[in-house]
Amino acid sequence: MRDFPNFIQPPLYATDQEKQFSDVLIEFNKQQPGYLKYIVHTENMRRIAALRRLLGKDQVNASNNPQLFNVITKLCKGLGVNMPIVFTYGNRDIAAITDVMSSGGACELFVENNAFTLGTKDSLYIFVSEELINSTQLNENELLVLIAHEVGHAMANHSLRTLTYQSNFIQYIVDIDAKNKIKKMMSDKSFSRLQEVTADRAALIACRNVDYVCSMLDKLGKVHPELMDYDDSESDHPNNRKRIEMIRLFAKSQLYAECIERIDGFPVDKSRYIYTESDLQVHIMRII
Numbered sequence: 377m378r379d380f381p382n383f384i385q386p387p388l389y390a391t392d393q394e395k396q397f398s399d400v401l402i403e404f405n406k407q408q409p410g411y412l413k414y415i416v417h418t419e420n421m422r423r424i425a426a427l428r429r430l431l432g433k434d435q436v437n438a439s440n441n442p443q444l445f446n447v448i449t450k451l452c453k454g455l456g457v458n459m460p461i462v463f464t465y466g467n468r469d470i471a472a473i474t475d476v477m478s479s480g481g482a483c484e485l486f487v488e489n490n491a492f493t494l495g496t497k498d499s500l501y502i503f504v505s506e507e508l509i510n511s512t513q514l515n516e517n518e519l520l521v522l523i524a525h526e527v528g529h530a531m532a533n534h535s536l537r538t539l540t541y542q543s544n545f546i547q548y549i550v551d552i553d554a555k556n557k558i559k560k561m562m563s564d565k566s567f568s569r570l571q572e573v574t575a576d577r578a579a580l581i582a583c584r585n586v587d588y589v590c591s592m593l594d595k596l597g598k599v600h601p602e603l604m605d606y607d608d609s610e611s612d613h614p615n616n617r618k619r620i621e622m623i624r625l626f627a628k629s630q631l632y633a634e635c636i637e638r639i640d641g642f643p644v645d646k647s648r649y650i651y652t653e654s655d656l657q658v659h660i661m662r663i664i
């Protein structure tokens with residue numbers, strides 16, 4: 377089980393709240409070694425098998441979609457991660473999936489204009505709707521941002537939050553404080569909004585240009601104006617105006633510089649990055 381802390385450890389760019397959540401899970405794993413990873417693997421394998429059978433498609437590769445494949449290889453280099461398996465789906469696939477999987481979380485995500493992952497750091501896979509790519513008319517840089525955001529969710533093991541909840545694993549946590557902490561995080565919508573912040577950070581690290589992230593969010597906002605500036609206090613996604621504000625702050629932070637430094641393996645001049653990690657955290661909590 378020695379690899380478990382690595383598996384659960386959030387990426388450097390994750391928000392503080394997620395780091396606390398992971399600490400509780402690491403502690404839990406000491407009591408029930410391997411239990412969480414078993415749940416994750418079982419669930420991932422079940423989902424991938426079901427969804428692949430339904431889609432009956434090959435993953436995006438160099439011959440069936442060279443443009444998207446090129447985007448994926450580029451983003452992995454920027455983010456310093458392995459290649460994810462990416463599937464695209466169309467409206468006919470949605471109909472087939474809805475017919476067969478009338479219940480279960482995956483079905484709700486398989487809708488028009490969506491990109492999502494249920495994967496984890498160990499199992500990087502992403503689904504993108506063809507309609508989203510077509511309707512938003514994203515250029516290559518923005519497409520990279522869109523996919524890298526999903527890779528960010530998987531790298532930070534965001535699906536663990538739902539899985540641990542569904543598997544009712546908290547009943548095994550002995551420490552009352554830890555139990556309460558985790559219950560609170562699971563019911564707190566702002567925690568889920570912070571996960572979006574983390575995923576946007578991954579997208580920026582992958583493309584290295586904050587304007588690309590902002591223009592992707594702008595384009596999504598043009599197709600779906602309701603995403604731009606709604607009251608998000610009860611939502612699990614921050615509105616796009618806030619996402620733009622928060623990613624611009626991260627782009628000027630020392631944490632961002634440090635991430636790049638680690639991935640690229642050479643020093644970055646930090647004088648251009650004005651916010652310390654704690655400044656950044658204060659700003660984010662004010663906005664979220």
Ligand SMILES: [Zn+2]
Pocket residue numbers: 525529572575
């Ligand atoms: Zn997201």
